[in-house]
Amino acid sequence: MQRAPSGGRVRSKLVGRKLGYLAGLLFGTIASASNSHAEQIDRGQIQTIIREYILENPQIIEEALTQLQLRAQKAEAEAKSAALLAERSALLESKGDIVMGNPNGDVSLVEFFDFNCGYCKRAAPDVAALVAGDPKLRVVLKDLPVLGPGSVEAAKVGLAVKQVAGETTAGEFHKRLMDSRGRIDGSRALQVAGKLGIDTQRLKSVAATKEIEVQIYTNLDLAQRLGVTGTPSFVVGNQLMVGAVGQKPLEEAIRATRK
Incomplete structure (x- = not known):
């Protein structure tokens, strides 16, 4: 049986990717929320705000990752149900x-x-x-x-x-x-x-x-x-x-x- 890579390394990489995705998501949300504000605050300032907010509220990382996982599981379950229905005959x-x-x-x-x-x-x-x-x-x-x-x-x-x-x-x-x-x-x-x-x-x-x-x-x-x-x-x-x-x-x- 082929063994998977070390669980710790895999988890670290996955968390890193998800954190990057989360930061990008937050940046996009802030930037699109108010165009007038986005014009006055440059990208560096926005990144600083995000970083400070995450450091002050680290629990949001776990909450966001949990939500991402739940969404992925729901999407997978819906896809399986659709496949079973399509292959019913x-x-x-x-x-x-x-x-x-x-x-x-x-x-x-x-x-x-x-x-x-x-x-x-x-x-x-x-x-x-x-x-x-x-x-x-x-x-x-x-x-x-x-x-x-x-x-x-x-x-x-x-x-x-x-x-x-x-x-x-x-x-x-x-x-x-x-x-x-x-x-x-x-x-x-x-x-x-x-x-x-x-x-x-x-x-x-x-x-x-x-x-x-x-x-x-x-x-x-x-x-x-x-x-x-x-x-x-x-x-x-x-x-x-x-x-x-x-x-x-x-x-x-x-x-x-x-x-």
């Missing part, structure tokens, strides 16, 4: 995705997952509990194989299971792979499928088709457009939740979406 209506729970549910929980993701395995019981306890919940499973060639192979088999054996069997296949330990690749996925009574030769043939490959790339492109960089990531309504956040936060997001 791609999130909820892809025919290749495996759907668990109520196919006609009033709320959809979308999960981007990788069969080799430890956190996805940790989140799997939470998702299963939500499905078991909420008869109106629809869960959409989107393969996002980002953890190597083995994950891609397993994803292809998983998507092929739906075509060959149907939605219910595909859901059971997903659960069994999520319960599996160790590295999962195409061979492991085919073994699990065989234990479910699926024709593995036919499954291999379907998994190798262009249609399955396109679906995986479609999911990868969608994740990139939404800013999803890891698994698991959940989408509920206009919320994007990253990581194994737990059952309760997901329940709260589902409840908020219903309201």
Whole structure:
């Protein structure tokens, strides 16, 4: 894993940049507030006034930086909500995705997952509990194989299971792979499928088709457009939740979406 630069140096640089921005903002505000005053006071005098005011009231720096951060967070949240709304059809209506729970549910929980993701395995019981306890919940499973060639192979088999054996069997296949330990690749996925009574030769043939490959790339492109960089990531309504956040936060997001 690539490490970020030292936290202290990064903070110092960021604060310096923000202070420069703040000073420029204050200068512009003072200069534009009264044109007649701006003509009588030169730039040096204005800078002296700003400096003296900041030294006498240093708390305004923290207050200003806090406001800048809050504005940035709000803008980011609004951008994510807009992106989720724009991609609603791609999130909820892809025919290749495996759907668990109520196919006609009033709320959809979308999960981007990788069969080799430890956190996805940790989140799997939470998702299963939500499905078991909420008869109106629809869960959409989107393969996002980002953890190597083995994950891609397993994803292809998983998507092929739906075509060959149907939605219910595909859901059971997903659960069994999520319960599996160790590295999962195409061979492991085919073994699990065989234990479910699926024709593995036919499954291999379907998994190798262009249609399955396109679906995986479609999911990868969608994740990139939404800013999803890891698994698991959940989408509920206009919320994007990253990581194994737990059952309760997901329940709260589902409840908020219903309201």
